[in-house]
Structures are given as C-alpha cells and as structure tokens.
Amino acid sequence: MLAKRVLILLGLCLLVGSLAVVPATAQDDMSEFVFAHSGPIRSMDAHSHWFISSHWLTNLLYDCLIWRAPEGGGYVPQAAHSWELVDDTTWRFHLREGATFHNGEPLDAHAVKWNIDRVRVEIDPQIPLWLQWRFVKDTIVVDDLTIDITTEEPHAYFENDVSFNGCELLPPQYFQEVGQEEFIRNPVGSGPYKLAEFTENDRYVFEAWDDYHSGRPAVDRVIYQVIPEASAQVAALLAGQVDLIASVPVPDRERLEATEGISLLTETRNRMHHLRVRTQAETGAMSETHDGYQPATLDVNVRWAITHALDRHLLADVQGAAEGRLTRVCSYHPEGYAERYADPDVITEWYNPDLAREYLAKAGYAEGEGPTVYFDTMNNRDGNEKEVAEVVKIMLEEVGFNVDLTVRDTAAHYSEISTPGNNRDIMMTSLGCSVGLLPLFYQCSWDAPRYAACVEEWDAVAQAILTTHDYDERLALWGQWWEHYMEYQGTVTLYEMTTIAALNTAEFDFTLRKDGWMTFRDLKPADGM
Numbered sequence: 001m002l003a004k005r006v007l008i009l010l011g012l013c014l015l016v017g018s019l020a021v022v023p024a025t026a027q028d029d030m031s032e033f034v035f036a037h038s039g040p041i042r043s044m045d046a047h048s049h050w051f052i053s054s055h056w057l058t059n060l061l062y063d064c065l066i067w068r069a070p071e072g073g074g075y076v077p078q079a080a081h082s083w084e085l086v087d088d089t090t091w092r093f094h095l096r097e098g099a100t101f102h103n104g105e106p107l108d109a110h111a112v113k114w115n116i117d118r119v120r121v122e123i124d125p126q127i128p129l130w131l132q133w134r135f136v137k138d139t140i141v142v143d144d145l146t147i148d149i150t151t152e153e154p155h156a157y158f159e160n161d162v163s164f165n166g167c168e169l170l171p172p173q174y175f176q177e178v179g180q181e182e183f184i185r186n187p188v189g190s191g192p193y194k195l196a197e198f199t200e201n202d203r204y205v206f207e208a209w210d211d212y213h214s215g216r217p218a219v220d221r222v223i224y225q226v227i228p229e230a231s232a233q234v235a236a237l238l239a240g241q242v243d244l245i246a247s248v249p250v251p252d253r254e255r256l257e258a259t260e261g262i263s264l265l266t267e268t269r270n271r272m273h274h275l276r277v278r279t280q281a282e283t284g285a286m287s288e289t290h291d292g293y294q295p296a297t298l299d300v301n302v303r304w305a306i307t308h309a310l311d312r313h314l315l316a317d318v319q320g321a322a323e324g325r326l327t328r329v330c331s332y333h334p335e336g337y338a339e340r341y342a343d344p345d346v347i348t349e350w351y352n353p354d355l356a357r358e359y360l361a362k363a364g365y366a367e368g369e370g371p372t373v374y375f376d377t378m379n380n381r382d383g384n385e386k387e388v389a390e391v392v393k394i395m396l397e398e399v400g401f402n403v404d405l406t407v408r409d410t411a412a413h414y415s416e417i418s419t420p421g422n423n424r425d426i427m428m429t430s431l432g433c434s435v436g437l438l439p440l441f442y443q444c445s446w447d448a449p450r451y452a453a454c455v456e457e458w459d460a461v462a463q464a465i466l467t468t469h470d471y472d473e474r475l476a477l478w479g480q481w482w483e484h485y486m487e488y489q490g491t492v493t494l495y496e497m498t499t500i501a502a503l504n505t506a507e508f509d510f511t512l513r514k515d516g517w518m519t520f521r522d523l524k525p526a527d528g529m
Contacts, residue, residue, distance in 0.1 A: 030220040031525050033508055035518065036233040036242040037224050038380065039410060040201040044187035045180055046168035047119050050129050052432060055165050056517035057224055060206050061189035062168035065093050065112065066159065070522060072332065072514030075159050079107055079169055079190065088154045088469070089137070091162075095145045099213045101171040101190045109147040113139040114172040116149065129166045131446055132437060135466075154467045156474055157436025164434065192217045192521055202226050218524045219508070228410075230380060234502075237262065243504040246518055247383055250320040253500065261506030269497035270330055270516030271382055273319065275392070276427040276451050277303050279490040284421015284449035295425045296363075296371035303489040305359035305370075306426070309399045310392065311351045313344070315494050318388050322495040326350060327482055330433035330496050332514070335478045341486075342496070356399040370400030373425035377405070378413035382430040382497060389428050392494075421449025432516065433496075439465045439481060442490075451490060458484035 042054040046062060059067075063078040080093040099107040120133040135155045140148040151158065171188050178186070187195055192214070193206035204224040208217040225242060227233045233245040234252045238259065248256060248264065256262050278295035281287050296302050312324030324347040329336030336342065360370050373396070377389040386407050393403040408416065417423050427450065439462035440446055444454035461480045468474040485491070503510055509524045 031218075031507075032221040032223065033219050033244070033520065033523060034223045034225055034242040035520070036227045036236055036245045037518075038226070038228050038230075038233075038247075040226050041198075041204060041224070044184045044195070045170075047115075047123055047129065047166055047170070048180070050165060052165070053518075055168070056519045057204070058168065058189075059191065059517070059519035060193040060222060060521065061187060061191045061195055062170070063107070063190045064163055064167035064169065066163050068160070068163050068515055068517075070511065070513040070515075075163060079112070085158075086148070089151045091149045091151075091158055092142070093147050093149070095147070096213050097145060099190065100211070101169075101174070101188055102194050102209060103171060103174055103188045105171040105173050105188075106144075107169065107171075107190050108144045109141040110144070111172050112147050112169060113141055115169050119166045123166075131440065132161060132164065133166055135161060154469050156466055156468055160434065160436030164437065193222060196221075217521070219520070222520050222523070228380070237502055237504070240504075243508055244501060244510065246499065246501050248500045248502045256502045261504060263503055263505040265499070265501045265503055265510075265512050267499050267512035268330055268332060268514060268516065269321075269382075269499040270433050270514065271430055271497050272325060272328060272330065272433060273315075273322070273382070273385070273388065273494045273497065274328065274429050274431060275306065275492040275494065276423060276429050277306060277490055277492055278423065278425055278451070279303070279488070280452060283447060283452045284423070286422055286424060289420075289422050290424060293424060296373055297425045299363045300489065301359045301363035302371060302373075303492070305356040305363070305399060305401075306396065307489050307492045308350065308352045308359065309356040309395050309401075310492070310494065311395060312347050312494055313351075315388055315391060318391050319384050319495060319497065321383070321498040321500045323498070325493050325496045327485060328431065328433070328438060328491055328493050329435055333433065333435050334475060335435045336433075337479060337482055341482065353395075353399050360400050365400065368400055370402065372402040372404060375403050375405045375426040375428075376413065376417045376423055377407055377428035378410040378430075379407050381410045381413075385428055385430070388494070392428075418450055423450055439463075442485070442488075453488060453490050455484060455488065458488070 041057050042049050042051040046055060046058055065078060065080045066075045066083060067078045069076050079095055079099060081096050083091060083093045086092050095109060101107055116136060116139050119129060120136050123130045135151050137150045137152045142148055169190055174188050175183050192209055192212045194209050196205045196207040198204040206222045208220050210216050227236060230249045236242045237245050253264060257264050278297045281295060316322035316324045325342050326347060327336060327341040331338040331342040365371060375393060377385050379386040389405060393405045396403050417427060442453045442458060443462050444459050461477055465474055465477045465481060468477060499512055499516060501512060505526060507526050509526050
C-alpha cells in the first residue's frame with residue numbers, strides 16, 4: 001500500500017503543486033488526521049461571524065453548553081452535563097464540576113453568562129448571529145455551576161438555537177485581558193483540542209487536550225489543510241497527504257472506491273442549493289452600487305416564471321449527488337413535508353416551461369422578449385455551482401429570459417456580492433437545513449444584506465411556529481408556512497445535496513454527521529492502529 005501511494009505521489013506532484021501539505025513535526029507514534037477543506041477558518045472569534053463552515057471547524061476548539069447529536073433528532077452534553085425546561089420560558093443548565101478553559105480559567109456559570117450576553121447584546125446587529133440569539137431575554141446565574149436562560153415567550157426550537165452558531169464558549173477573563181485582535185491570533189477554548197499552530201488561510205493544527213472533561217480524544221492531532229480545488233484534494237488523498245475529502249467529484253468516485261484503503265462515505269449533506277431572487281431593492285448595497293436599477297424579479301410573475309422553468313431532476317444530476325426539492329428543509333425533517341415537496345413526481349410536474357412563458361406574459365413581456373436578469377454564482381463552494389448555474393441559464397433562456405451570468409471564485413463571490421448584498425436579480429446560494437432558524441429568516445424583522453421578506457400573514461405563522469411547544473400543532477402550522485413560501489418564491493429551491501466523502505479507512509474510523517457538519521470529536525483510529 002505504501003509503495004503504491006509513493007508511486008501515485010510521484011505521478012501527481014505537479015497537479016498538487018504548492019498545495020501539498022507541510023510534513024508534520026509530530027512524533028512517529030502520534031496519530032495525525034488531515035482534512036482537506038476548500039476554504040479557511042474565517043475568524044477564531046466564533047461570535048463575530050455567521051460562516052457555517054468556520055463554526056464547525058472550530059468545534060474542536062470550543063465547547064458549547066450542549067450540541068446536536070450526530071445521528072440527528074437529539075442533543076448531547078458538552079459544557080453542561082444536564083439541562084431541563086423549568087417552565088415555558090426558563091431553561092436550566094447544570095455545568096460540569098471542575099471544568100476549565102485550556103488556560104485554567106474556570107468554565108462556570110459566570111463564564112457562560114458572559115458569552116451569551118456578549119452574543120445577544122454586544123455583537124453588531126448587522127451580523128445574523130445577533131438576530132439568531134434575540135430569543136434570549138436574560139441569563140441568570142443560580143450558583144457557580146447552574147445557569148438559567150429565560151425567553152420572552154415559549155421558544156419551540158430553544159435547544160437547536162443554543163447549539164448553533166454563536167454557542168461557542170470563550171474564556172471571558174483572557175478575552176477581556178488581551179482584546180479581540182490578540183484573541184484571534186492566539187485563541188483559547190475549552191473543547192477536546194487546543195490550537196497548536198496555524199497559518200491563516202492555509203493550515204490549522206489542533207492537538208488533543210489531556211484535561212478535557214470527557215477524556216482525551218482518541219486521535220492526537222487533527223489538521224485542517226486548505227485546498228480550494230476539488231481535483232487537488234483528490235490528488236492529495238491518493239498521495240496519502242490528506243485523510244478525508246468532503247466532496248468527491250463524480251469522475252473520481254469509481255477510482256477512489258477501487259483504491260485500497262480508501263472508502264466512500266454517503267450521508268445527507270444537510271445543505272441545499274437555491275436561487276436567491278430579489279423581491280425588493282432596499283437591502284444591502286445593491287441600490288448604491290447599481291444606482292437606479294430595478295430588478296425584474298420584483299414582479300412575482302417573473303419569479304413564478306423562474307421556478308417553473310427549472311428541471312430540478314436534471315440540475316440535481318449536474319450537481320452530481322443531489323435530489324430535486326421544492327422547499328428549504330431537508331427531507332428527513334418532518335417539518336419539511338417531504339411527501340408534498342420532495343416527491344419526485346410532484347417535482348417533475350412543477351417543471352413546466354409553457355407555464356413559465358405564461359407567467360412572463362402576465363408580467364408584460366412579449367414572447368421571446370423576456371427580461372434581462374443578472375445572475376451571480378460562486379464556482380465551487382459545495383460542488384458544481386458553476387456547471388449548475390450554466391444549465392440554469394440555458395433553462396431560463398429557453399422560456400424567454402436574457403441571462404447575464406457571472407461566475408466568481410468562492411471568496412470573491414462572498415466578498416463582492418453576497419456579504420455586501422450586491423446581488424441584483426438572481427444569486428445562487430448554498431444553505432443549511434436548520435428547521436429551528438428557518439421561520440426567523442423570513443420574518444419582517446430579519447433584514448439580511450442579500451434578501452428580506454415581509455408578508456404580515458406569513459410573519460404571524462412563523463411566530464406561531466417558534467412559540468408553539470406542542471409538536472402536532474407546530475407541524476400543522478408548518479403546512480401553512482410552506483404555502484406562503486411557495487407563493488412568494490423569493491428563495492427558489494433546487495435540490496438537497498448528498499455528501500459523498502472519501503476517507504482513509506486504512507487508518508481512521510469516522511461516521512458522517514446527519515447535520516452535515518465536518519467536526520471530528522468522534523474520530524477514532526481504525527481497528528488495529
């Protein structure tokens with residue numbers, strides 16, 4: 001096996017080039033796992049951003065109070081060993097006795113209070129993180145190891161929200177002593193791994209922490225190596241330079257499956273591709289950057305033309321590992337009404353180019369003289385965005401649209417288009433399937449740079465969902481919510497992605513999480529290692 005990999009390395013070294021992983025300095029008897037990731041960790045201050053992959057990458061470094069169970073549908077302890085609902089608006093958390101941050105600072109109720117208060121009060125309100133945590137009314141220290149979190153009204157998805165972005169616990173004394181800038185350069189957490197070294201935008205080395213409350217991790221070192229291109233990730237895996245790649249391109253699957261010591265892992269990705277379609281011109285920088293521009297998609301008939309022009313089954317095939325969908329919740333969640341919106345026959349019927357042309361006519365466009373729409377996409381964040389966008393362009397043009405498509409690398413797309421809100425008519429986006437947060441995203445009070453929606457009746461249904469503890473009542477409300485979603489078509493859902501990862505199973509044992517987050521707390525050496 002070793003000789004085979006050496007030969008592969010010699011044959012592929014030119015392809016990997018400057019992206020080759022720096023040889024480890026660890027001792028020979030230390031287990032070391034390398035994960036190839038397409039982008040960097042955005043910031044070590046986990047309270048300062050909304051970038052999903054950066055949150056799951058830093059999950060090794062930071063504990064939260066609780067965390068989502070890897071198989072989905074439940075929660076597991078982290079900094080809190082137990083918790084309960086005291087009354088409709090009060091949750092109580094019991095912390096682990098003797099738990100500390102990596103620097104010895106106590107992880108007690110006062111530290112937890114500082115963290116949650118920082119996220120909900122001090123963080124810039126323009127960051128979605130702040131909006132996510134608005135449900136918290138107060139944090140009350142009961143004693144050193146007990147803290148209550150209260151809400152203004154019942155919050156149905158409380159456990160989901162306190163184990164999502166911004167849940168990471170930072171050491172208050174150290175953070176206030178050194179300040180944010182120094183903390184980002186030298187972060188301290190309380191998770192199972194310490195950050196031993198990192199080269200920003202390139203390589204992040206985590207080492208197992210002996211004093212972790214749940215025991216020392218089974219793998220000594222976990223390394224995130226930034227390798228943007230999928231082909232280079234495959235080459236690095238075959239060369240033995242990395243141990244896991246999260247998204248295997250279609251042409252490489254058969255080859256990797258046939259390679260000794262490498263196995264393909266499959267699981268729902270908990271991510272979907274959508275088209276963000278402009279329904280108003282006020283949010284973000286678009287109106288300033290493109291002074292006077294009025295998106296054609298402000299007309300709901302144009303949005304309906306877009307959604308009916310798209311063959312989602314074909315687009316899913318272009319993506320390479322996906323299933324067509326009509327709504328923005330992955331099919332394993334009951335709230336997603338999969339029998340209605342994920343049924344292949346329903347999705348086939350939804351594709352109706354003739355109906356799309358009729359909607360363009362209702363919008364006032366003569367046959368063959370449809371509107372010009374500007375379409376922005378990244379090239380390779382979660383697979384084949386570029387190729388999918390090119391097929392979307394063809395489908396829209398077939399019904400009468402004129403499509404001006406711009407493809408940028410992922411970093412440029414986010415910095416130039418997505419983050420400032422410079423998207424005009426259509427923007428391709430990759431989003432998670434968080435049921436608990438989804439109604440919040442379409443309420444009138446949610447004002448993101450890229451989009452906003454404000455329909456009072458829809459808003460009221462969303463609020464009822466978020467405050468209804470009874471499961472059956474809440475599920476019925478979801479049925480009403482989806483009717484509004486489908487009518488509005490501000491987010492045109494394309495498909496739910498499937499993760500097809502490749503793992504070095506000769507050396508490691510790892511199971512993909514149901515929520516799609518690549519975090520390696522449960523990573524183990526393979527049997528016999």
